[in-house]
Amino acid sequence: MTEINADTWTWNRLSRGEPTFWLNSGRPIPHETPPSIGLRDIEDARARWERFAPLLKALFPDQVTDGIIESPLIPVPKLAARYLPEEHRDASSRIFVKADHALPVAGSIKARGGIYEVLCLAERVALAEKIISGHDDDYSKLASPLAREKFARYRLLVASTGNLGFAVGTMGRALGFETTVHMSSDAKTWKKDRLRKLGAIVVEHAADYTSAVAAARSEAAAADNAHFVDDEQSLELFLGYSVAGLRVAEQLKKAGIEVSAKKPLCVYLPCGVGGAPGGVLFGLRAVFGDNVWGFFAEPTASACMLMRLMSQLPPEASVYDIGLDNRTEADGLAVGRASELVVAAVGEHVKGAFTVADDEMFRWVARAQREEGLRLEPSAAAGFPGALQHIWTVPAPEVANATHLMWTTGGSMVPDEQYQAMLARGVALTANE
């Protein structure tokens, strides 16, 4: 009889579209040369965010009063006490939500990468057009009518399952860039409507996210004065996300939480193409090294990163090739092929990954609201089973002393009608709990 090893068992579940948990055994993952970036580049990115604080304050005075787009770490003792395995309930005080669902301006983790890349472009244009004289000039000048007039001569393009388009579109339009957002078939109508209201051009695609990216990339290549925010390949996006690592390190320090080999930081990150979770993990690793255990969470139908990490399939393979259909209500995570940049930069350092069925995400949307009053969209709740279930099956003594961060990635700006419908589905699914 052939022996079925853990990876074969996991792979079979994965390709049948069943919820799966995979722990990285350290087997090499063939990949391209990693980008040559490190802590210095992340610190540069943080400095850029700081230069832009006066501008962000001027443009969004009600949302970013100190000019910094950041989210709190929230303890979730009620949720943890109710849903941790009984024998691990004493870990409740070490379970946190990193509340990117409430990030100002864009209401999702995409505020980090997407807005950052627009700021990089705005800075280059502002220096070239002499709107500012240098990095120490007053960046609120970028909100002047003169600056808007100059920015209007530049085109900004992006492709998205929704939230990246919303973040880039909001920032791009706030500065006056001509902005085009290519939306994949999964993108929700309200996200397209809001972008149109901001004056962005929205191109709707009948096909999936990968096709929308390809269309936007070729439109940008053929245009003059155009900048394409490339969700699959952009280093600027990646660095924008990575600044979260430095900020979380400060937040943990303030809270008196130690991160060490004996007390690792376990982070559970919803993953689509991989840029957001990959960038965040890269930033955290720049500070904490191997003492960060990063876990990526994907819908069962869109397990593109997990399939890339655990198989020897070539980078161009997609979830369709293994029989998955990439259909999920978790629109932000509806991606069929993972980013090679991310695989090269952090793939081998991902501690594990898991897949979550759509119904399960809706259940966590309801539980997070019921126990802690958190307003999440389904994608944003994908990390919960990692911290509250899977990690406790890992036979490592460090787990019990670890700090666990469930990164909630979007939801605070979902219109009420849509949110109530999602919540109702989760409430119905958890009625017997």
Ligand SMILES: Cc1ncc(COP(=O)(O)O)c(C=O)c1O
């Ligand atoms: C709410 C939400 N969570 C997580 C992600 C994952 O980000 P990435 O596609 O960069 O992996 C997205 C992407 O759009 C998202 O919208």
